[in-house]
Amino acid sequence: MLRQSLEGIKVVDFSQIGAGPTCSMYLGDLGADVVKIEPATGDVGRMLGPPWVDETESAVFVGFNRNKRSIVLDLKSETGLQIARRLISTADVVVESFRPGVMSRFALDYESVRESNPRIVYCSVSAYGSTGDYASKAGVDGILQAASGLMMLLGDNGDAPSKVQAPIVDVSTGYIATIAVLSQLFKRHRTGIGGYLDVSLFASALAIQQSSITGFLGDKALPTRTGSAAPYSAPNEAFQASDGWVMVAAYLGDRWSRLCNILGLPRLIDDPRFVTSSLRVVNRSAMRAELSAAFMAQRCAHWLALFDANDILCSKVCTYEDVMENPALQHMGLIATMETEDGRTFRVPGFPVNSRESQATPHRPPPSLGQHTAEILGELGYTAIEVERLMNEGVTKS
Template sequence: MIYCSISAYGQQGPYADRAGVDGILQADSGLMSLIGTPNSAPSKVQAPVVDVVTGYMACMAVLAKLHAREKDGLGGHLDVSLMNSALALQQASLASFLCDGKLPTRIGSAAPYSAPNEAFEAADGWLMVAAYNGNRWPTLCGVLGHPEWIDDPRFASSAQRVVHREAMCAALTDVFLTRPVAHWLEVLREADILCSKISDYNDVLAHPQIASNGMLVELHHPQHGVVRVPGFPVNSLEAAQTPYAPAPENGQHSRSVLRDFDFSEDEIADLLASNAMHCPEAALA
């Protein structure tokens, strides 16, 4: 048998019995210390990233163990925790701290290891620009009409631009503020500068690539009718041919799963009578 446990802190250690949720583990793992601006209050990722990635970790662990069992015939217990998953999300920043002992500082949208790789304000909104590698920095300087920045020693490399990020951002922002976001997206993409507007969910609903990827789908819910939900993130021909269904009720498939494992009807009835399992009335037949 392969058995996977998911908990806040793991099955062993001083916190094994301690409960936790996404926000608590964002705080306790150090993740919240990375998010925000230098003078802002601690912030967390609004999307429950620790919860979600822990589910992914559990899925990968079980699939890997199933594959291993095909070779060695062994089952085993898999211990997956929110804490370990939250730390795994921070591999780059945590590894940097373990190397040099310097606590990371909150720098908003910027990447601590490269520049420019952050959000900039334009005349009517914000855009994200990543022009730190290859020839993209000198190209950006030319597009913005400031070729003299190419030879500025403060901006000679991505590492130097990280050191002088404040001066670099001030110079770039002065130019970006002169035109709307749509203008900058057009000219930057034409020059092969990586960029994007800062989208809200209304923009996401209208995004042509998200529609093409099938990531917003409709399904029929027995209580709520037609609802729209995020789709499955992996595209494949088989997935495209499989209709979406709403999440099952608690215990809806308990009886059918036990039948698949050759439990008799009497054994299933005994489990129900002892409250060892639950089936909604609609699933009892």
């Protein structure tokens, strides 16, 4: 099973909030043992909300931290650092998201730890990379949406800057970091040597804008903000029906002709302004004016049924209530259900690849702060008396 593919791989995770935890979560989904190191106050993500899950847990933390074990360590103490080094010496992967330089001050950076563990795959996640003039500059998802130009693609011309409300830069950075870690593990399998991975939110934010940035580099024209519309094809956008919005993509082949006939607008098929997708992009305002009045005449369900029957790509612009009723979501098992030891239930988007198979193995719920401290220390050889002493000294807690 896919969920067993990384069995035997141990990940030590120093990251917080979104990007790094996304990476370590997916490694955990693939079967790795992920040990999450937290300060006494916990991952900052635990404090972010609302929204809350079960009235007490941050949706940010719950959404990014399944399949992990939590240990609390005071990295400002020498004993806490010794425990961290001991953990890393037994690990295959380190994921960290401190500002560049912090791990060096702890002597937990790649150059330090590879001396005792040359097989370590070490992934640093930062805002602007670990070197260069911006290395020390901090940033979070929204800041990088702004710095990368992504905000200037969103909304319509004349609108205030807008951001994707889902943390798209964090999540895409986590995906890229996961790919990088898996690639380095594969290389290690061949060479026996680990390596260092420098993953940044800035680079990831640029990577998700491939076509827009490529277009700018080609003609130096700033992209036009087009709301729901794809800037490179038309019609490929949302239209308002009498009871909601319908997203339609009818720009290839004879879909434009079929769309015009369904809407009762056959005269537009050979209109010289609209005979190709490129011309429809150039004349989008006129095209929208023609189509919008027709869409308003019927409900979403009416149009969706006709479009589906005529192979026109379409969807209702869905609320989350609609999404939860989608047969594809149900069929693929895309919502994972996890139950804590005290009987609470969390539901989150699950592993997006081969999800039906993945659902066959229960997910480990996101850990409470320090939930596995004693267990992890015991695995490192600490006795129960030593664990109690460490807790009394404030080095750790459960």
